[in-house]
Amino acid sequence: MATPLNQTVADSALLGGSLPLGLLRPYLQGQDDADGIGPGLMAELKMLARQPSLLVACNYGGTLTPVDGQTTETLPLGSAAVALRAIAALPNTYAAVISGRSLRDLAAISRLPAEIHLVGSHGHEFDMAFAYSMPRATDGVLQLAGNTFMERLTARLGEGPGERLVTDRGLAFERKPAAFAVHRREADPDAAEAATSLAREIAAAYGLFFIEDGTVLDLSALPPAKGAALDRLRAQLGVSAALFAGDASSDEDALATLRGPDLGLHIGLRETTARHQLRDPEAFARVLAVLFELRRAWLFGEEAVALERHSMLGDGSSTALVTPDGKICWMTHPLPDSGSLFAHVLGGDPAGHFSVGPLVASRLLGQRYVDNTMIVETRWADVAVTDYLEPSPEGITQLVRVLTGTGPARIVFAPRPDYAGAPCAIEARGDSLHVVGTSEPIVLHAPGVRFAIEGDGRHATATGHADLAHGPVVLTLRCGDPEAHEPDPAEEPARRAAVALAARAWVRSLDIPAVKPSLVVRSALTLRHLVHEPTGAVLAAPTTSLPEGIGGTRNWDYRYCWLRDASLTVMALVELGSTDEADGFLAWLGRILATAPGPEWLHPLYSVTGAPLSTEASIEHLPGYAGSRPVRIGNAADHQVQLDVFGPVAQLIDVLSERTRELPDEHWRLLVQMAAAVSARWHEPDHGIWEARRAPRHHVYTKTMCWVTLDRALRVARRHGRTADDGWEPLAAVVRSEVLAEGWDDGAHAFTVAYNSPDLDAAVLHVGLSGLIDPLDPRFLATVAAVERELRVGPTVFRYTYDDGLPGLEGGFHLCTAWLIEAFLAVGRVDDAEELFARLVALMGPTGLLPEEYDPSTETHLGNHPQAYSHLGFIRCARLLDEVHRRGR
Known part of the structure; x- marks a missing residue:
């Protein structure tokens, strides 16, 4: 899986393109998969992708790459790292790696570009000057602690005069600016256990902090500060939300700072405070790929319908726009400058729309105004919709949509009040859908249509099917009617004729x-x-x-x-x-x-x-x-x-x-x-x-x-x-x-x-x-x-x-x-x-x-x-x- 994702992101995403929909479609539709991107996580990713400014930060070894890497080791650029680069290239989007490694080694090993912020030493090291800021006394303590650790560990693992060297047991050691580190990734179990136990003892004896970061042990002069580093980055970059992912116990410090729309991810199976856990870095790579595509679509818009191809509906009080494929993509209520109910033209599906069309993809034949009226007809091969705003008492907006044809039709009703900023729910009551949680009554009357209603925690979407072979289906959306009148579908032809007659009389x-x-x-x-x-x-x-x-x-x-x-x-x-x-x-x-x-x-x-x-x-x-x-x-x-x-x-x-x-x-x-x-x-x-x-x-x-x-x-x-x-x-x-x-x-x-x-x-x-x-x-x-x-x-x-x-x-x-x-x-x-x-x-x-x-x-x-x-x-x-x-x- 790593190779295809590396290739698609490197060749497409970083050049301003999008990731292949075939790769992402299961996740974009909210389906569960082996990597754990289920509906709950998908819903949070969608909300995160729509934040005005976003920071995506993570640990390095065990999160961004499968392994930690040694001081001199250069690791292959993994799928997650490539996806993180793609995210960092998006406008108003920032990426960071907050690692326990020294900043120098992190930069050398990761080979991440300058657009990704690197923070080393468990959140303390933002620049190279940090390495020269440690007091001499601290440096002396670390030197003494390191020497003591090496001597006692050699003795503990030794077997007399022919003892094996510590490094022969798979252990490696490193001096960082503020810590003495022990790498256990290649160590045999006995050596790893002995090193861990002794490191705890030495840290306590010398007043140092013991930090276990994946397979690396740090005897540190400073406490873990990944949370403080994350907060500093947020303030420095002015972001409105953050995602943080980590695999180590030290990453819990950063996860604890998350709030509001933030998202925390834990990589691996250990106990965590994060709401979501992913199996491995490759699963994290898939999450980043999905987040990239969602955010790219939000930033640059879904494929925008040309402005001049939108048709306007009007009744002398309210207006609406309809796309060439029958989507109500803009409508406000009760006044022209009121908050929108549908704002798809400004934000895609998440901003609200009211769509109709054939259930099975069918050729779009065209759209036109009925002669000398503001009534719009949109036709496919086997479905047609006639749209108009019917004049109503002041304060009431009435949108009428009449579906005719020979095939089955699909209806998607996705109201998003107040520019998609106000939460709302939808309740089915008989033949009507009632939008709940709005200051104005909003009811969609849809006799003969049964809807499935789904919510994402803030908004609801109703999807229904209609068999037009049994006759027309009349959809009437009434906004602002406290009586919740139910129009008689049988009277719709006469009402439409009256609307057309008035317009034509004026034209004459x-x-x-x-x-x-x-x-x-x-x-x-x-x-x-x-x-x-x-x-x-x-x-x-x-x-x-x-x-x-x-x-x-x-x-x-x-x-x-x-x-x-x-x-x-x-x-x-x-x-x-x-x-x-x-x-x-x-x-x-x-x-x-x-x-x-x-x-x-x-x-x-x-x-x-x-x-x-x-x-x-x-x-x-x-x-x-x-x-x-x-x-x-x-x-x-x-x-x-x-x-x-x-x-x-x-x-x-x-x-x-x-x-x-x-x-x-x-x-x-x-x-x-x-x-x-x-x-x-x-x-x-x-x-x-x-x-x-x-x-x-x-x-x-x-x-x-x-x-x-x-x-x-x-x-x-x-x-x-x-x-x-x-x-x-x-x-x-x-x-x-x-x-x-x-x-x-x-x-x-x-x-x-x-x-x-x-x-x-x-x-x-x-x-x-x-x-x-x-x-x-x-x-x-x-x-x-x-x-x-x-x-x-x-x-x-x-x-x-x-x-x-x-x-x-x-x-x-x-x-x-x-x-x-x-x-x-x-x-x-x-x-x-x-x-x-x-x-x-x-x-x-x-x-x-x-x-x-x-x-x-x-x-x-x-x-x-x-x-x-x-x-x-x-x-x-x-x-x-x-x-x-x-x-x-």
């Missing part, structure tokens, strides 16, 4: 452009279901922490209402002919302003309830999408100054009043407040549209939006006969003049991100798109050319390329691509607009959804999904291109 009310009409409808439905109908607030996206760079730290929580994003979202719907969403959002904003100290003190974003956000925090036990950490909840941008947000609100009121030909008093009051906020603070620096986490600057986009606020207020006043403030017009002229004078950079030959900066930013396209200058002005033409030249890469446009104070990189931004398309149209470059629009269309996912960003180098979609910005930008481009076509170019 829209003015859909002739350019890509089906994709415009899908984008419009997506935006509508990012509106939280109970409050009127609008989500930027329904997800958190989907990365802007795989493996990077630019992972943000977008489940909130940004004033800017929300205004642009509902404005896109207004331009298609739907105004209810805009009315609801403006009413929500009015309630925010009613309790704000003044309009100029609006936050950039709020929760859907209107409350300020809690402190941004990280969920350390989730690995993130494709291993991209941290998983964040909350958003620190809540505390930033973003003075551009007043412009999109003013634009919305302008477009809405033009569309409806009405201006309610409350909308005029909002517009007056936006203009007042600009009058009070337009001259200040801010953090800008992109929320850079650096010092505020005078951003050109922000100043442009301040001008937009005043310009649209004046326009609305003229259109509807309202009285404009006398200061608005002259102030608008001042702001415009400053933007033109300070925003232009001669070196860049373009408008740039901020005053006195040469850096380009796609957002400055709004200098021309907003009407602040004529789009045919040479300065705008030059800016469009500069953005195309410097920020466009293939089918995408980056926001900027300057240092924004954050580590890592990001992809191109779909909204910026839409802005460049709009700019092309504004300056008359219709063919270029058509070409870039076609490339944007080609990036859409198979069900018509777009995340936030796209990396052209890896052809990977990035960012939260689906993103309101991406879809509202797409809708605007389709509308503008349609207008061009109608005019005959």
Whole structure:
């Protein structure tokens, strides 16, 4: 067994690959085997593998290798040692060997690399300087004790003048920095017994500590300190959990320090305080191999489903994501920013999921939205599932999953409340599964399905089978229903038809452009279901922490209402002919302003309830999408100054009043407040549209939006006969003049991100798109050319390329691509607009959804999904291109 494991780890694991599943599958499934990796140990390994930072430490001889080794002996690198090296190569994962041997000999014999921490002398020797730190008196005592031991042992084993030398009896001796050691591995039984007895006597006589470490006896000037060494390593490395494995009595000192999620292993059959015992180092090698694979999967994610291939469900209050193979991989309750019930997209199976599919592996045929609805169908060769969120009373989330087909289906219900951080159980009661231990009632109604429920000590998973040959199976998950109503499966077709009818009626009310009409409808439905109908607030996206760079730290929580994003979202719907969403959002904003100290003190974003956000925090036990950490909840941008947000609100009121030909008093009051906020603070620096986490600057986009606020207020006043403030017009002229004078950079030959900066930013396209200058002005033409030249890469446009104070990189931004398309149209470059629009269309996912960003180098979609910005930008481009076509170019 050692050779295959050596080879697979050395050739695969240490190079960043994974161990062969055939080798690991029995352990990953929790089966007992001869090496003792049963379900209990497997469950603990799974929990240990998901710790934010992990230390794996062990003894050397008898644990990491089958034998101790003599001072000058070089041992072959065993399977456990290779697996330990693989573990040490993982991020946020550390390995150590704490041995009774001297540090010099430990390093020479083990040949372990520098990434593995070595501690010698039973936990005392962390570096070579230890050898020179012993007092001379201590050295003298050890020398005297060693000489006495040798003399008395020779006499005890001697047979007169022809006595055999002690070393001929298989004993070996060694001076360590703080001990005199006797090696008994090769000794005959009589010699080993005599050496052990005498060593105890000599240690007591000279005030030394007698330490028995496997086949080695130490007469030590210092007590065993493997526990203290383990604690020191934990503190030094800042780990959140540790595994320690040992075979000797001295290892019990380290095992005694373990706590919480820590795991202790004893190698061999002697009595121990460790919870688990393994037969030999080869069994320990298998445990390390399993731990490596579990942790690698947790750190880097299970094979991640491409973001754009996820489909969104929505009912106007709740949202969920479903993968192409029918797995509900993301859902929160009761609010968009509440803890998740399923977070598979951020942590794989341990983070929770609700999966359906054929019992026997079957070819996946595809996934689609039912025309003009948010109902999703996923089909295999002999099984199909239809998913939708059914509108329910406020506070109740109702997910309906209808299974049809000719073959047997498998259902896995694995709720993991609060980002998999809260324990829960599942109880079967009749035809329902009740999640126990949550603050909200959660019940899965599944008539005709019988489930087997298994738990791992913190969470439960229910697995069931359904024979679809007898008819459809209706699964209804209700969250937040205190009455625990049991829906009648016979009524499901009518309920689904009502959901579809309402969606199609709304779509028929829209003015859909002739350019890509089906994709415009899908984008419009997506935006509508990012509106939280109970409050009127609008989500930027329904997800958190989907990365802007795989493996990077630019992972943000977008489940909130940004004033800017929300205004642009509902404005896109207004331009298609739907105004209810805009009315609801403006009413929500009015309630925010009613309790704000003044309009100029609006936050950039709020929760859907209107409350300020809690402190941004990280969920350390989730690995993130494709291993991209941290998983964040909350958003620190809540505390930033973003003075551009007043412009999109003013634009919305302008477009809405033009569309409806009405201006309610409350909308005029909002517009007056936006203009007042600009009058009070337009001259200040801010953090800008992109929320850079650096010092505020005078951003050109922000100043442009301040001008937009005043310009649209004046326009609305003229259109509807309202009285404009006398200061608005002259102030608008001042702001415009400053933007033109300070925003232009001669070196860049373009408008740039901020005053006195040469850096380009796609957002400055709004200098021309907003009407602040004529789009045919040479300065705008030059800016469009500069953005195309410097920020466009293939089918995408980056926001900027300057240092924004954050580590890592990001992809191109779909909204910026839409802005460049709009700019092309504004300056008359219709063919270029058509070409870039076609490339944007080609990036859409198979069900018509777009995340936030796209990396052209890896052809990977990035960012939260689906993103309101991406879809509202797409809708605007389709509308503008349609207008061009109608005019005959």
